[in-house]
Amino acid sequence: MALPSHIAAGAEIAVDVAVVGSGVAGLVTALDLLDRRPELTVALIDKGVSGESGSTPLAQGGLAAAVGPDDSPAMHAADTARAGDGHTDPRAVAVMAAETPARVADLRRRGAVFDTQDDGSLALAREGGQQVGRSVRAADATGAEMFRALRDAAIEKARNGSLVRLQGMVVDLPLASTPEQPVIGAWLLCDEIAGGMATPSQDAGLVLLRAQAVMLATGGCGGLYAGTTNRDEATGDALALAGRAGAALQDLEFVQFHPTGLKSADGRFQRFLLTEALRGAGAHLLDADGNRFMLDRHPDAELAPRHVVAKAILDQPGGAWLDARMIPDHQLAEEFPTVLTGARTFGFDLATEPVPVEPCEHYMIGGVVTDLHGRTSVPGLYAAGEAASSGVHGANRMAGNSLAQSCVFAHRAALDMAARLDGTHSDTDPEPPTFGRDTPVTTDGSERTDLRTAMSAGGGAIRDADGLQKLGQVIDDLRAAAYRAWGGPKPPMVRDALEVDSMLVSARAIVDSALHRTESRGAHFRTDYPDHDPVWAGRRQRVQLTG
Numbered sequence: 001m002a003l004p005s006h007i008a009a010g011a012e013i014a015v016d017v018a019v020v021g022s023g024v025a026g027l028v029t030a031l032d033l034l035d036r037r038p039e040l041t042v043a044l045i046d047k048g049v050s051g052e053s054g055s056t057p058l059a060q061g062g063l064a065a066a067v068g069p070d071d072s073p074a075m076h077a078a079d080t081a082r083a084g085d086g087h088t089d090p091r092a093v094a095v096m097a098a099e100t101p102a103r104v105a106d107l108r109r110r111g112a113v114f115d116t117q118d119d120g121s122l123a124l125a126r127e128g129g130q131q132v133g134r135s136v137r138a139a140d141a142t143g144a145e146m147f148r149a150l151r152d153a154a155i156e157k158a159r160n161g162s163l164v165r166l167q168g169m170v171v172d173l174p175l176a177s178t179p180e181q182p183v184i185g186a187w188l189l190c191d192e193i194a195g196g197m198a199t200p201s202q203d204a205g206l207v208l209l210r211a212q213a214v215m216l217a218t219g220g221c222g223g224l225y226a227g228t229t230n231r232d233e234a235t236g237d238a239l240a241l242a243g244r245a246g247a248a249l250q251d252l253e254f255v256q257f258h259p260t261g262l263k264s265a266d267g268r269f270q271r272f273l274l275t276e277a278l279r280g281a282g283a284h285l286l287d288a289d290g291n292r293f294m295l296d297r298h299p300d301a302e303l304a305p306r307h308v309v310a311k312a313i314l315d316q317p318g319g320a321w322l323d324a325r326m327i328p329d330h331q332l333a334e335e336f337p338t339v340l341t342g343a344r345t346f347g348f349d350l351a352t353e354p355v356p357v358e359p360c361e362h363y364m365i366g367g368v369v370t371d372l373h374g375r376t377s378v379p380g381l382y383a384a385g386e387a388a389s390s391g392v393h394g395a396n397r398m399a400g401n402s403l404a405q406s407c408v409f410a411h412r413a414a415l416d417m418a419a420r421l422d423g424t425h426s427d428t429d430p431e432p433p434t435f436g437r438d439t440p441v442t443t444d445g446s447e448r449t450d451l452r453t454a455m456s457a458g459g460g461a462i463r464d465a466d467g468l469q470k471l472g473q474v475i476d477d478l479r480a481a482a483y484r485a486w487g488g489p490k491p492p493m494v495r496d497a498l499e500v501d502s503m504l505v506s507a508r509a510i511v512d513s514a515l516h517r518t519e520s521r522g523a524h525f526r527t528d529y530p531d532h533d534p535v536w537a538g539r540r541q542r543v544q545l546t547g
């Protein structure tokens with residue numbers, strides 16, 4: 001999939017739908033829409049290199065679907081609600097639980113190969129919060145296999161010209177004043193105007209993608225934290241893009257910290273994940289004295305919901321270790337090749353020793369508010385995947401439910417677009433976004449590192465008002481420094497600066513939401529308000545950005 005040769009700097013191209021982000025949510029949207037409306041054209045845009053960006057290819061444990069003989073959508077829904085700690089939207093949960101089996105069938109039809117048992121039925125992993133094994137998997141590289149199948153299908157669509165793949169960062173969503181159809185399309189800072197899909201560069205050109213509908217499938221916000229399982233591109237762009245376009249955001253205080261990131265000795269920001277399926281296969285968590293501390297913390301011990309396990313690990317004064325030595329060698333090799341090899345590159349051997357673990361940012365639970373068809377509060381603007389918030393995860397996401405909800409709600413959004421798109425593009429010519437001075441005052445480039453360090457310190461798995469207020473001040477100071485460098489509040493037309501701008505907007509919205517929620521629930525744990533507060537039960541915090 002290469003850039004069409006007719007795109008030139010300053011160009012405008014018209015497509016029917018602009019899909020921003022080419023992970024599972026973006027790919028499912030594009031493919032399922034084109035299956036139903038093959039006459040349409042879809043632009044699939046990504047600021048990263050295909051296959052090397054986003055969380056989808058990294059997903060390990062599996063996709064939760066009630067396909068086992070001892071399972072049912074009702075059980076899947078009940079587990080999801082339990083993990084969500086009284087904050088899930090029951091309608092969204094019921095839809096996801098009921099429709100995931102059909103989406104698994106779609107993935108297999110597109111060529112995804114999942115593990116099976118001798119009788120041909122799907123082999124299911126059991127992960128945290130699941131009453132029974134429910135995670136459809138491809139060893140411990142489920143996301144990579146899904147991505148491979150979906151990308152192959154997208155390449156096929158690209159061959160017949162219905163899909164174009166553009167590399168670059170969407171930096172703004174132009175809107176018309178027509179209330180019933182305000183979406184004009186997307187402003188894209190295209191990396192390689194005349195090239196193919198090479199390494200992103202800073203030599204960019206601005207392109208207007210005129211589209212009837214825009215799908216935001218930009219993934220999560222791990223790039224805002226110093227320790228995360230996410231990749232660099234996960235800078236929460238959907239929050240800034242949708243928020244500035246006037247779409248509502250919600251539940252931003254709920255950020256999931258995965259209990260078992262491999263503890264990093266070298267301070268790297270991206271952490272290697274040790275999938276929960278290891279604990280599903282029998283691995284234990286040990287304290288510094290070699291004791292299983294989860295036995296006293298929760299009836300499900302190591303398979304308790306993630307926020308419970310993460311908090312228990314952080315409570316261990318001497319640190320925590322994951323012990324997988326009881327898993328037979330052949331099972332480790334067959335079911336966990338990714339973690340086995342990955343841990344070895346960091347000098348640890350899961351087969352012979354307990355390995356040090358620590359919670360790290362993993363998943364953005366809140367996001368752009370969507371209904372059950374992926375529609376945001378701005379007509380024509382959709383969101384799906386980790387960028388969206390349908391309420392399906394409540395206050396904490398259960399294992400396997402991200403891939404599940406991404407497939408289900410992206411599919412539903414595709415059906416909604418297929419039914420609505422009538423070929424009418426907005427005829428408004430939008431003003432290009434304004435940028436700051438061409439040559440910003442050089443900074444030492446430490447803004448990202450400083451933001452990440454501050455977010456993990458004050459806005460991590462355990463928070464309080466004091467830490468959150470200090471964090472808010474750090475963000476404001478970083479913003480003031482950025483404005484000085486940019487010569488005003490607008491960043492220059494340089495990807496790094498645009499991303500930092502987006503990160504600061506998203507971080508501040510997350511911190512404000514965390515400050516306002518004066519209780520603990522799910523992934524949001526505050527030492528100054530350690531319990532549920534009935535006043536907050538069922539209350540979602542909607543965020544509307546103003547500038």
Ligand SMILES: Cc1cc2nc3c(=O)[nH]c(=O)nc-3n(C[C@H](O)[C@H](O)[C@H](O)COP(=O)(O)OP(=O)(O)OC[C@H]3O[C@@H](n4cnc5c(N)ncnc54)[C@H](O)[C@@H]3O)c2cc1C
Pocket residue numbers: 020021022023024025026045046047048053054055056057058059060061062063064142143168169170171217218219220229230231233234235237238273362363384385386387399400401402403404406
């Ligand atoms: C290590 C790891 C293991 C996981 N394991 C599991 C699991 O076993 N089961 C499960 O259910 N979930 C798992 N998850 C979570 C799950 O993988 C993700 O939530 C899901 O894949 C997100 O898909 P997505 O399509 O929303 O976004 P992504 O796959 O993250 O893709 C988003 C894309 O958008 C692009 N993008 C972002 N901003 C812009 C912009 N402004 N312009 C253009 N492009 C942009 C990015 O470059 C990226 O490629 C895991 C996550 C990680 C990190």
